[in-house]
Amino acid sequence: MSDADAPRIGIIGDDVPRQLVFAAGAVPRRLLGSWHEPVTPEAAELLGTVDAAAGRVLDDLLAGRHDDLSGLVVCHDSQANLRIFYVLRILAQRGRVPFPVHLVDVPRVSANAPARCFVSRQYARLLDFCAQVTGNRTDLTSLRRAAEQERELGRALEAMRERRRAGDCTGTEALTAYLLAATEPPEVAVSAVAGAGGATAPGATRVHLTGSNHPDAEIYRALEATGDVVVVGEDHDTGDGAWLGVAADGSSIDEVTDALTDAHLARPAAATGGLAEARAGHTLRRATHTRARAAIALVREHDDAPVWDLPRQRQALRDHDIALVARTRIPSGDAAATAARESLADLRELLATAGADA
CATH class of the missing domain: 3.40.50 (Rossmann fold)
Known part of the structure; x- marks a missing residue:
């Protein structure tokens, strides 16, 4: 399957290692909203008071502009994005959103052993979610x-x-x-x-x-x-x-997710x-x-x-x-x-x- 025909997985936020999405046979598409367009009353009521760009992301989802997605990953890299996740989880249960929604919660804290373990498990769960969405088995070759x-x-x-x-x-x-x-x-x-x-x-x-x-x-x-x-x-x-442009190698899937964890924890503070x-x-x-x-x-x-x-x-x-x-x-x-x-x-x-x- 070419990339043009591959399923799309939407990304809200900036904490997803794109390598994992590609390895599962999907193309990541970051959803960005707008700084200029107004937020509709429905999105404002569902989210409360948040950054307008986040409100526009929800507006676009509610309007069906991203219905071609096969799945959606939301990063807990801001309170606004976390609110979007909670709203979408409820809307997905009600059939308002036509794809599964997954949360990635990977705080950028000191790279101690507990932090590394937590983030690595989050990325392993993300890889499982992407594979379930696409139906493709992820291996070292991919x-x-x-x-x-x-x-x-x-x-x-x-x-x-x-x-x-x-x-x-x-x-x-x-x-x-x-x-x-x-x-x-x-x-x-x-x-x-x-x-x-x-x-x-x-x-x-x-x-x-x-x-x-x-x-x-x-x-x-x-x-x-x-x-x-x-x-x-x-x-x-x-x-x-x-x-963008970051990837990792390893002799096992766990080694790859561990290396991506280290790369994430080494990123500059947000x-x-x-x-x-x-x-x-x-x-x-x-x-x-x-x-x-x-x-x-x-x-x-x-x-x-x-x-x-x-x-x-x-x-x-x-x-x-x-x-x-x-x-x-x-x-x-x-x-x-x-x-x-x-x-x-x-x-x-x-x-x-x-x-x-x-």
Whole structure:
């Protein structure tokens, strides 16, 4: 069966090792929602007060836009996603959702023995779920084949990051490629990433983006439209922070899941569940690695975790002469693009002041 004909398993969140999904004969498709479209009253009533992007994910599921999925995996990497899982579990029992729903709960904590055991068991259960959905037996051959697929994507992503650092790929092009990589079959994903390019404007201010993740590239497009800034990197989980291109080897299925467990526990801290100091350190490392001169934090309304990181991030970046401007509690709709333009105005003023004081 070709990837074009393979069953799709939806993913909500960013804690799923894609190798396991591919090894079971399925294609993972991350569901991302929207920062711009309003949440319907039904989704809002079912979920309560949550990040608008999460509400749009539920809206799309209720509207049948993902009825072609064979199964759905929800990650407990945020409280909003956990609420989605509880709602979908009830709706699935009532026949409202036409596919089975599975929860992956793998907190990023210290890599001690109990944590490793817990996460490894979660990934073993995930592999069983995927195999039940597809009806395909997972073995070392399929795991090796899936590992090579994912590593090919990883190599393409690293080459794209190098082009980005060199000024040969805009942030808009890069984010669009990341989103395609998370939602499309491997050959489409690798082609999109390999083709991502676009020379940046000479002299454009190199900017690192932090805060909420981005389910589409509209904000990046708004930031880069003037030509005086280029987004050279980010630490949110739909861009550079996405868990893509990672795979593991082993002489048994257990060894593979154990190695993926170690890879997960070694990931940088996420805004949800991560300590602010660790988050600030990661933001600083990413910003300096891409030679960013400034950083912009854009945070959606009800996505509170990134807001807690801002004081530490601002201090860490300031100590390395990297300016940070922020817009928080941004509502859905056109306010997102407006916030992006306002943050640019703040950034220009801040950089001009710093230049005058130098």
